[in-house]
Amino acid sequence: MFYFDPLYFVFALPALLLAFYAQFKVRSAYSKYLQVPNMRGLTGLDAARSLLGPLALNQVNVEGTPGELTDHYDPRSKTLRLSQGVAGSRSVAAVAIVSHEIGHALQDHEAYAPLRLRGGLVPALTVSSWVAPLLFFFGWITANTTLAWVGVAGVGLAAVFALITLPVEFNASARGLSLLRNYQLVDGRELSQAKAVLDAAALTYVAALAQTLSTLLYYVFLLTGFRRRD
Numbered sequence: 001m002f003y004f005d006p007l008y009f010v011f012a013l014p015a016l017l018l019a020f021y022a023q024f025k026v027r028s029a030y031s032k033y034l035q036v037p038n039m040r041g042l043t044g045l046d047a048a049r050s051l052l053g054p055l056a057l058n059q060v061n062v063e064g065t066p067g068e069l070t071d072h073y074d075p076r077s078k079t080l081r082l083s084q085g086v087a088g089s090r091s092v093a094a095v096a097i098v099s100h101e102i103g104h105a106l107q108d109h110e111a112y113a114p115l116r117l118r119g120g121l122v123p124a125l126t127v128s129s130w131v132a133p134l135l136f137f138f139g140w141i142t143a144n145t146t147l148a149w150v151g152v153a154g155v156g157l158a159a160v161f162a163l164i165t166l167p168v169e170f171n172a173s174a175r176g177l178s179l180l181r182n183y184q185l186v187d188g189r190e191l192s193q194a195k196a197v198l199d200a201a202a203l204t205y206v207a208a209l210a211q212t213l214s215t216l217l218y219y220v221f222l223l224t225g226f227r228r229r230d
């Protein structure tokens with residue numbers, strides 16, 4: 001930002017609070033259920049192996065990845081990357097997270113439309129995420145409204161991306177929970193604990209959408225206010 005605008009906080013604060021709350025929820029659910037052993041005594045890696053085989057996802061590689069809560073499935077390299085905390089843990093949290101990531105691998109295998117659409121937007125988004133704010137503020141400061149609206153469109157793209165992320169994530173969790181149930185990796189009580197972990201994680205994506213939308217609204221507000229002053 002080129003200057004401090006208190007108005008920005010009026011727009012950004014609700015989404016920012018939601019993001020903090022979501023981070024708190026995901027951290028507390030993760031650390032709570034990392035202490036709860038699953039009944040089968042499976043590590044995250046065991047759970048991955050015992051699901052990938054029966055699902056005929058033998059082309060999926062399993063690798064380690066540094067950090068905490070960094071577990072993800074990479075559709076380009078067909079790789080399931082598990083953090084050390086998850087891969088080696090015999091907890092409910094570990095099997096919950098693994099099942100969610102395998103949900104993504106299944107989406108990829110079935111060419112699930114929202115996942116493909118989301119993947120297609122990544123290159124454009126990588127550029128627009130840093131170019132769009134610059135275009136907007138440059139356009140706004142130099143009274144070039146066309147340029148500013150191009151910036152708004154770039155932020156709009158980020159909002160579309162965040163919106164498409166929701167069905168991708170909710171669907172991966174739903175798939176993951178049914179895998180845990182159908183392959184009897186957890187019992188009924190553990191299933192609801194696993195759901196608590198995945199629901200908390202899903203909230204962070206809702207918060208990300210809220211943050212993008214609040215930026216978009218702020219830009220539109222500045223721009224339409226500017227035009228009225230003309």
Ligand SMILES: [Zn+2]
Pocket residue numbers: 100101104169172
């Ligand atoms: Zn996910």
